[in-house]
Amino acid sequence: MGLDILFKIAGVGILVSVFHTALKQAGKEDMAHLCTLAGFTVVLLWVVQLLGKLFNTVQDVFKLF
Amino acid sequence: MEIIQIVGLGFIVTLLILIIKREKPEIAVQLSLTLASIIFLLILTKITVVLNLFRDMAEKANISQMYLNTILKIIGIAYITEFGAQVCRDAGEGAIAGKIEFAGKVMVMVMAIPIIALVMDTIVRLIP
Numbered sequence: 001m002g003l004d005i006l007f008k009i010a011g012v013g014i015l016v017s018v019f020h021t022a023l024k025q026a027g028k029e030d031m032a033h034l035c036t037l038a039g040f041t042v043v044l045l046w047v048v049q050l051l052g053k054l055f056n057t058v059q060d061v062f063k064l065f
Numbered sequence: 066m067e068i069i070q071i072v073g074l075g076f077i078v079t080l081l082i083l084i085i086k087r088e089k090p091e092i093a094v095q096l097s098l099t100l101a102s103i104i105f106l107l108i109l110t111k112i113t114v115v116l117n118l119f120r121d122m123a124e125k126a127n128i129s130q131m132y133l134n135t136i137l138k139i140i141g142i143a144y145i146t147e148f149g150a151q152v153c154r155d156a157g158e159g160a161i162a163g164k165i166e167f168a169g170k171v172m173v174m175v176m177a178i179p180i181i182a183l184v185m186d187t188i189v190r191l192i193p
Contacts, residue, residue, distance in 0.1 A: 002103060003074065009096050010081040017088030040091055047095045047102075054102040055145070057109055061116065062141025063134055 005046055012039050071104055094156045101148065135176055142172050 016039035023032035058064065078100045086093040116137065123133045146169025153162040 002106075006074075006078055006081070006096065006099055006103070009092065009099055010078075010085060013081075013085040013089050013092035013096065016092065017085070020088070036089070039089075040095075043092055043095050047099055050099055050102045054105060057106060058141055058145060061109055061113055062137045062144075064138050064141045 002050065005050065009043050009046065012043055015039070067107065071107065074100065074104070090156075094152070097155060098152055101152070105148075132180065135180060139173050139176050142169055142176065145169075146172075 016036055019035045019039075020032045023029075023035060078096060082093045082096055085096065120130075120133060123130065146165060150162040150165045150169075153159075153165060
């Protein structure tokens with residue numbers, strides 16, 4: 001099922017850290033931080049969707065209303 | 066053999082987290098959160114089968130559905146609480162994890178109140 005999301009998150013993490021280093025070397029500290037924030041937000045969007053699915057499933061299975 | 070898949074997945078994600086954690090710890094936490102969700106979603110279909118069996122057995126034994134539903138609710142609350150607390154503790158926030166566990170304990174107590182009241186009623190009726 002959604003195993004590709006794990007590799008997507010890892011890819012975003014590595015990419016963001018590379019961008020961060022590159023932008024820092026170029027002297028653009030604020031841009032580096034914005035880049036980190038953007039990557040974090042994108043990943044958070046995916047994770048929150050998955051968490052919502054998980055909590056809904058748990059509610060269904062254990063009859064937690 | 067799904068267990069081999071899950072163990073392999075765990076190893077791969079552990080290695081990925083080791084790579085990412087040095088640069089971006091916040092994304093590493095999200096990665097472990099995702100793995101926990103995926104593993105539970107994979108395993109939930111199995112739990113459903115077992116729970117259906119329990120429900121059938123309770124019906125055959127003439128046990129009220131209320132008791133079984135209460136137990137299931139308590140198990141669900143305990144699972145969700147543990148999940149949240151472990152994620153917080155992994156990220157180094159032991160205090161928040163403690164608060165989540167406290168809230169879970171209180172919720173379990175609240176769920177158990179009808180059964181406790183019933184037990185009390187029975188005892189009072191037994192004592193003349």
